[in-house]
Amino acid sequence: MRISRLLLIPFILAGCAGTAAAGYAPDFDRYVDIELAIEAAASAGGLLPGPGRPERAGQVWVSLERGDVTALDGALFKRAPVAQNKHLAIYEFETEDLDQLSDGMYRTFARAPGFFAHDTLEAALEDLKAPPPLPARAYTLDQAARVKELAALPREENIAEGIRALAAFKNRGYRYATGVDASKWLQREWAKLAENRPYVSVAPFKHAAFPQESVILTVLGAAEPEKVVVLGGHLDSVAGYGDNAAPGADDNASGAAVTQEIARALLAGGYRPAKTIKFIAFAAEEAGLRGSGEIAAAFKKEGVRVEGMLNLDMTNYKGSERDIYFVSDNSSPEQNAFLGRLIETYLPYTWGTLKCGYGCSDHASWTKNGYPASYSFESTFEQHNPFIHKATDTLDKCGGNAAHALKFARLGVAYAVELAK
Numbered sequence: 001m002r003i004s005r006l007l008l009i010p011f012i013l014a015g016c017a018g019t020a021a022a023g024y025a026p027d028f029d030r031y032v033d034i035e036l037a038i039e040a041a042a043s044a045g046g047l048l049p050g051p052g053r054p055e056r057a058g059q060v061w062v063s064l065e066r067g068d069v070t071a072l073d074g075a076l077f078k079r080a081p082v083a084q085n086k087h088l089a090i091y092e093f094e095t096e097d098l099d100q101l102s103d104g105m106y107r108t109f110a111r112a113p114g115f116f117a118h119d120t121l122e123a124a125l126e127d128l129k130a131p132p133p134l135p136a137r138a139y140t141l142d143q144a145a146r147v148k149e150l151a152a153l154p155r156e157e158n159i160a161e162g163i164r165a166l167a168a169f170k171n172r173g174y175r176y177a178t179g180v181d182a183s184k185w186l187q188r189e190w191a192k193l194a195e196n197r198p199y200v201s202v203a204p205f206k207h208a209a210f211p212q213e214s215v216i217l218t219v220l221g222a223a224e225p226e227k228v229v230v231l232g233g234h235l236d237s238v239a240g241y242g243d244n245a246a247p248g249a250d251d252n253a254s255g256a257a258v259t260q261e262i263a264r265a266l267l268a269g270g271y272r273p274a275k276t277i278k279f280i281a282f283a284a285e286e287a288g289l290r291g292s293g294e295i296a297a298a299f300k301k302e303g304v305r306v307e308g309m310l311n312l313d314m315t316n317y318k319g320s321e322r323d324i325y326f327v328s329d330n331s332s333p334e335q336n337a338f339l340g341r342l343i344e345t346y347l348p349y350t351w352g353t354l355k356c357g358y359g360c361s362d363h364a365s366w367t368k369n370g371y372p373a374s375y376s377f378e379s380t381f382e383q384h385n386p387f388i389h390k391a392t393d394t395l396d397k398c399g400g401n402a403a404h405a406l407k408f409a410r411l412g413v414a415y416a417v418e419l420a421k
């Protein structure tokens with residue numbers, strides 16, 4: 001049923017300064033028809049793509065916490081928001097203005113509070129809808145022998161090698177040639193894991209709006225291949241400042257290298273899951289979760305049955321007392337509890353929880369699309385690696401080895417074996 005245009009209530013620009021003129025924004029706390037909302041946004045914004053009008057290259061839609069917008073410099077916002085709900089507002093941006101937005105956030109909040117960026121207005125409007133409730137499911141731990149055998153296989157030196165190789169690219173920015181090269185390098189590395197294994201394949205996930213590709217290694221399930229378990233972390237780094245050096249050794253060469261080592265260990269152990277496992281190195285996380293946002297939305301659209309997602313982003317800096325921390329917001333409480341039990345049952349590590357307070361990494365894209373997702377993290381929020389997003393995010397800040405990251409690889413193996421059974 002289509003709603004009446006009366007529901008597209010007038011929106012008066014309160015709290016967002018700048019040159020934007022007053023416009024109309026649909027109220028997403030009530031029922032909103034997405035097509036109508038796009039039409040309304042198009043006629044209000046002028047520059048927006050209307051029906052039959054193509055999107056321009058470089059156009060991007062960003063969803064932000066409204067509270068954050070109020071605190072930010074109004075000059076960052078050249079136009080009125082095109083839509084909003086109680087918590088979030090959607091703005092149209094030019095791609096080249098995004099770095100300025102990140103910088104502005106960094107200056108205002110001491111660290112970026114995070115935002116989602118989308119190629120299309122339609123995708124951005126999805127952010128305003130409440131995520132669908134997750135169906136209840138049972139998590140069981142009954143693969144002790146297999147877990148113990150396979151969780152012993154990840155090797156610290158392999159992870160350190162992976163981190164060194166990825167951090168050697170000057171930066172892995174999603175729009176930089178070196179960021180593209182880093183993705184291609186990972187594709188070649190992962191292709192080696194697929195050699196002589198007909199049930200393993202590697203493919204890039206190409207993104208229409210930017211050149212960096214996500215990388216997907218698929219281990220086809222032997223019994224229920226249509227059910228999918230996802231493990232992964234972002235391969236990109238920030239663009240870098242000054243001479244653009246951004247090694248991103250901890251954020252997030254460490255998570256990408258751990259993802260690779262989990263795949264290597266499982267395959268080296270001759271493991272063939274019952275369900276399909278997809279290992280993903282996400283592009284463009286630092287640009288607003290764009291790689292994972294596109295992939296998770298595509299999976300949802302295609303009806304892919306993702307049983308669970310584990311995000312590995314920053315694994316190698318031991319800043320806190322406990323070993324592994326789980327992000328409690330924008331994640332699945334049931335799956336988080338399952339991960340805690342995996343540690344208690346199989347691994348000699350301690351765990352805790354932390355809160356980001358916003359969709360701080362790729363797990364949020366999966367949560368948003370209705371999949372159970374978790375984010376395992378290196379420390380408490382306050383004690384995370386202080387060198388990230390700078391030229392100083394190098395392996396030596398983590399002791400020059402991957403001892404901490406190894407714990408996450410072992411957890412990832414246990415997670416895969418107990419969930420993809």
Ligand code: BES
Nearest residue numbers: 112113114115251286288289313360384
């Ligand atoms: N790895 C960080 C997320 C992070 C940093 C979590 C510190 C906990 C503590 C991630 O790569 C990142 O920088 N995310 C952005 C948000 C994103 C949506 C652009 C952030 O946190 O500012």
Ligand code: ZN
Nearest residue numbers: 251252313314
């Ligand atoms: Zn990160």
